[in-house]
Amino acid sequence: MKENYLGVDVCSLTYDEITSSLFHKIENSQKSFIVAINPEKIMKAQTDENLRGLLNKADYQIPDGIGVILASKIRGGNIRERVTGIDMMITLCREAEKRGKSIFLYGAKPGIADQAKIQLEKQFPKLHIAGTMHGYEKDEEVVKKTINEANPDIIFVALGSPTQEYWIIRHMDKLAPKVYQGVGGSFDVISGNLKRAPLFFQRLGLEWFYRLIKEPSRWRRQLILPKFLIKALKEK
Ligand code: UDP
Numbered sequence: 001m002k003e004n005y006l007g008v009d010v011c012s013l014t015y016d017e018i019t020s021s022l023f024h025k026i027e028n029s030q031k032s033f034i035v036a037i038n039p040e041k042i043m044k045a046q047t048d049e050n051l052r053g054l055l056n057k058a059d060y061q062i063p064d065g066i067g068v069i070l071a072s073k074i075r076g077g078n079i080r081e082r083v084t085g086i087d088m089m090i091t092l093c094r095e096a097e098k099r100g101k102s103i104f105l106y107g108a109k110p111g112i113a114d115q116a117k118i119q120l121e122k123q124f125p126k127l128h129i130a131g132t133m134h135g136y137e138k139d140e141e142v143v144k145k146t147i148n149e150a151n152p153d154i155i156f157v158a159l160g161s162p163t164q165e166y167w168i169i170r171h172m173d174k175l176a177p178k179v180y181q182g183v184g185g186s187f188d189v190i191s192g193n194l195k196r197a198p199l200f201f202q203r204l205g206l207e208w209f210y211r212l213i214k215e216p217s218r219w220r221r222q223l224i225l226p227k228f229l230i231k232a233l234k235e236k
Pocket residue numbers: 107108109134135136158159160161162183184185186187188
C-alpha cells in the first residue's frame with residue numbers, strides 16, 4: 001500500500017482505510033506514527049539522509065500536497081486524492097468521539113491548543129480531550145509527565161516540521177499514547193487564528209496558489225513544486 005517518490009514512501013490509503021487500520025491497532029495496543037508528505041519534505045530528504053530515514057520510519061506517510069498526487073498520476077500510481085494532515089486529524093477526532101477514545105493536543109504558541117480544544121469540543125461534544133500543552137516548554141520531563149498523566153489514546157503534535165517528527169520518533173516508545181500524528185500549523189487553523197484556503201481552492205488542488213496570493217514571499221518556497229515534479233518524472 002506504499003508508493004515511493006525519490007526515496008520517500010507515500011501511503012496510498014484513503015482517510016477511512018487509515019482510520020480503521022489505526023483504531024484496530026489501538027485495540028491491539030500497537031503504536032503508530034503518521035507523517036504528512038509534501039514535495040518540500042521529499043526535496044529536503046534528498047540531501048538529508050536522517051530526514052529520509054525518519055519519514056520512511058512512519059507507519060503512514062499521508063499524501064498532503066498536490067505535487068505528490070500529480071507525481072503519482074504521471075507515474076501510474078494509485079494516489080488520487082490528498083490526505084491532508086488537518087483533515088486526517090479531524091477524521092481521527094470524529095472516530096475517537098464515536099469509539100470513546102481520548103486525544104491530547106501538544107504544540108503551538110501558549111493558549112492556542114486550549115482554543116483549539118474549545119473549538120473541537122463544539123464540533124465533537126462527546127470527544128474526550130485528555131489534555132493540552134503548548135509547544136514552547138523547554139523541560140522535556142514536564143512535557144512527558146503531562147502527557148503520560150493524561151494518558152490519551154491519540155496525540156497530535158504541532159511543533160512544525162521536521163521538529164515534530166523528530167520529537168515523535170524520540171519519545172513514542174516511552175509515552176502512553178498509541179497514535180502519534182505530526183500536524184504542523186493545524187492548531188492555529190482549528191483555533192481560528194489562521195485561515196485555510198476556501199473550499200473552492202482546496203477542491204481544485206490550488207491551496208498553494210491561495211497561500212501564494214496571501215503571502216507572496218512564499219514564492220521561493222513554492223519553486224520546489226516544479227523542481228520536484230521534474231525530478232520525480234526523470235526518476236523512472
Ligand atoms: N511551534 C511550536 N514550538 C516551537 C516552534 C513552533 O509549538 O518550538 C509551533 C508554531 O507555533 C506553529 C507550528 O509549530 O503552531 C508550526 O507551524 P508551521 O505551519 O510553521 O509548520 P509546518 O506545517 O510548515 O510544518
